[in-house]
Amino acid sequence: MKKLAGLTMGAICLAASLTAQATDVxxxxxxGTIVPAACNLSLGGGGIIDYGTIRSGELSQTAYNPRExxxxxxxxxxxxxxxKFGLTLTDLQAGSKVSGILGSGYSEAQNYGLGAVSGRRTGGYSVTLKDLRSSGVTLHxxxxxxxxxxxxSDGKVAQVPSQYSWRNGSTATPASIAQLTGVIAVKAVINKAQALDLTRDVTLDGRATLVLSYI
Known part of the structure; x- marks a missing residue:
């Protein structure tokens, strides 16, 4: 009988406890989540700039060799x-940069490396934004x-931490646009032939990451 009474008492206490937690609040x-505009970035030809086959005999032994x-x-x-968005470029071959190879009018921040073969630096290249438009309107x-x-900016692209955008007015203020078309122009400059190992194939191996970010 004591055990039964104990069980009954426990049930009563539990019921009282649940009743005490009731609330009228x-x-x-x-x-919800507000997300940035869903923008897609793409480059023609998969972003590959191909200079094809370059004969070593075409290269100057003692001067840098600019290509088209x-x-x-x-x-x-x-x-x-x-x-409003902008672009940044990171040189993935920065360690192969040949200082001064782009010549006057370019800074070292605008000089991207073309890789190295047999420990010898192949050259460099510049990147320039051109012909920017949105819905037929010219952007700068x-x-x-x-x-x-x-x-x-004159469109010559320096590496991060530099960031690039575009304006549709006279002031340097990023324009809010839904679509952008333009051209990325690349100009490669090959190192002096005497600085290369021409006993083997020398591959131009420039690589950079282009990142779109919201402003």
Missing amino acids: AQLVVR EKVTSLVVNCGTTPA PIMRVGSGAWQH
Whole structure:
């Protein structure tokens, strides 16, 4: 009988405890996520600039060897949602840079490496933004370093921390646009032949990462 009474008492206490937790207050939670505009970045030809076969006999032994400018298309598509965005480039072959190879008018931040063969640096190349447009309207490149002030640019692209965008007015302010088309122009310069190992094939191996970010 004591055991039964103990069980009954336990049930009563439990019922009393549950009743004590009852409340007449409830919480309403409103949730959602606002995401940036869904922009897609693409380069023509898979982003490959191909200089084909270059005969070693064409190269100067004692001077740098500039090649012709080649281009690929640049497209950014944000659907119907305008956005302010910019581009940064990171040189993945920065350790192979040949200082001064681009000549006057270029800084070392605008000099991208072409890789190295047998420990000898192949050369460098420049990247320039050209013919930027949005819905038929001409855009002009602007740039800033890090989080600094935006300023006008001639389109020559320096590596990070420099960031590039575009304006549709006279002031250096990023334009809010839904679509962008343009051209990325690349100009390679091969090292002096005497600085290369021409007893074997020398491959131009420039590689850079192009990143789209929202401003």
